[in-house]
Amino acid sequence: MKRGFVYMIILILYISTHIGTAIALNNKETIVFDNSTGFFGMENEGPLGLSTLRDELEFKGYNVKDNIEMGLNADTITKDLINEAHILILINSDRRFKREEIALIKDFVAKGGKLLLIADTPESLTNMNKLSRRFGAEFLGYYLGDEVKIESGMGEIYLISPIPISLEKEPEVLLQTDFIEAKEWPSVWERPGKKVKKANFVVFAGIRYGEGSVAFLGDKDILLNKNIKKGNNLNFALSIFDWFEHKETDDTIVYSTDKLQFFVKKGETSTAIFAIKNRGDIEQVLKFEVPSYLKDTVFVQVDGNGLKIKPGETKVIRVKINWRKNASSLTGFIVVKREFGLYRTADYIKVEMIQGEI
């Protein structure tokens, strides 16, 4: 009887190991960097290579390959390539895509494939936009600077001479610059020309298309070995692949109150405090903003770069309100802008103030 029990346990363990291995093998998605568009450097360990990104992706369990390595046609995107790829990456195409290739790629995404389009040279825009426009996005030939720093939910991201992206619809995720100036950029080999406009430029965006996803990135250099370890560039690059996977994260933030009430005496200041707890499973960066008409009255005492709050952590926020001339009462709100991974969202805390003469 005892022996039978032991055999049963050994059998269950044996079967579960095999099931585990099978699941682990099936989970390995294949990322294909397409060579046919002139890309290379995945195995290059020098500053201009992409070996660090490749190693990190393999560490995460992906198979990272290119057409040449796969023994497939290296001069065109074929059905065989599409069939093998879960995530297809096209970078700075140096050739025009054929009609059949565009149809293949569109079909691939519609059926659940993931596509990452990267362009950062004015020379490649015509070719890349021929494809990106099919998904409602366009890379623009503007120069935004040699190095552009972005404060994001993942921390500081350093982009190297990125180009902006224009989108037809609101994307699911995006990364945008501060309010900066763009210049005309006719060629990589020329210094940028005259100023075009000032705006918050989108340099990364992700959309869902059919059953699949498409991401647009206006900077290839961020992925190079010499730049990927700068700031949180690596986290950012990897989070694109997390987003592709539709990984559900719990981003619950609990506020001790949803309404702040103040009574302010003439010429004085009133203070209120409230607590914020991160009940989710992801670190978030909270930025507090007040409407422009309250900028001289309501002050949230938090560092300008935002408040980082880890899962399970509680933070106390102090809000100061100044007495305001010619007003007996005032109603407004504080916007809590939350950033985590590639996602952004906002909460609102109501502010009510009554002013008295006493």
Place this chain on the structure above:
Amino acid sequence: MRFRFLLFLSIFLFPLNIVADEIHIIYESAKIDGQFGYWYGKGTLNADIKDDFWLNIGDAKIISFTGAIPIKREGNKIYFMKQDERFECAFLLPRPKGHGLYKLSFNLPQINNNTDVEIEIVAGEKLLSSNPHFKSQKEGNYLILKGKTNKAKLSFIYITKLSYMLLSDALAGSIFILILIGYVAIRRKEIKEKFNMNLSEIKRKIMSQIVLKQEEGCYEISFEKPFGHKENRFFLRIPFWFISAIIIIFLLIIFFFSITNPLKKIWDSLGIFKLVIISFALFSAILSGLLLISAKDYKELSLRFGIIGGGIIGSMFGYLGIFAIILAIVTCLLIYFLSILLIEEEG
């Protein structure tokens, strides 16, 4: 005179610090338009820079760079503003041209007119010519070409491992077939006799079982009953020639797959060579068959087996050069003497 001496001395004692670009290029074999060939040369250029400079890109297409900011481009010249002490750029060079035998010809990208070049060619076997002169060496699956040059234009002719093997095997195979033809020519009378006798014997055996009769308005072919009934038992007749044919076909299939299986991996890359290999194999099989059938006794059969076995081994390892000849002779002698020993033991 004194001045010249001092100049010579200064050059000798303090050699000029010539800055050289370091260029590394790799050529990978890839499937191009359904056929195996070579992809673009993937290169990197490294150079120490002391000031603003210009880069002559030659035939290269620059993919990315670091260490300097481009200012303007005039034809193949790109002017850069120095940013760091070292400039590095990644570029693509044109594909090699050819099939099996490839020609590589391009203009290097250059900053200083002095370049240390290293070219790695995947599955390359031998450098046949180079201009300027470059040293070549084999390292694993790579053919590595190294040289220092002040010229921008480089050209090389090299042969791939597969082509080298195919050519040397084809040469060895041709020698083997010539030997077989010679042997068959010498023994042509014996073969003719044996062949006629064997054919008539087979014909007689088959015809005794198959009867062809002329009936009214038609021919009637009748076979010996495959089924019969003897002493209350049913039986099935299986003629000896049928069993022999099955065994021969079976052995032929095994022989065919044992030869072609090792070729399977490279079969797609063989192109027109497939036909050459098949015709070579068929021709040598016919000649070998004739020689084996016409052997008078076991001793002669052993000798012919030895020649055929040694020839096949010699052709297969033709790319080993002189060693292939030694291998063929050793195999031939081994088969012959072992067979003789075996026959004498049984006798």
